[in-house]
Amino acid sequence: MANEFKEFGALLLLGNIENLILASQGVVLGLNPWVVGGLSLVFVIIWLSIGTFGTRAAIKYANYITFIGGFAIFVLGIQSMLQALHII
Secondary structure (H helix, E strand, C coil): CHHHHHCCHHHHHHHHHHHHHHHHHHHHCCCCHHHHHHHHHHHHHHHHHHHHHHHHHHHHHHHHHHHHHHHHHHHHHHHHHHHHCCCC
16 A cells, blocks of 8 residues: 555655745745634645545556655745845
């Protein structure tokens, strides 16, 4: 069973980085940290549920999912840096 999830290892790592990026965006925007933390927890639970029940259906698309997830995290990181520098 662990071999089935190996393909999603990179996405799991990138997903944790995504949470850090979104949290930093919330801090830059001056949002309430308790609200950001609560929403982050809610979304982690949602993604855990989707991952648990959707893995069997999505396993054949693992490479595409990893690429799209990584690209989205890259874009969010750039956006976060630009907001921190007050460029956008």
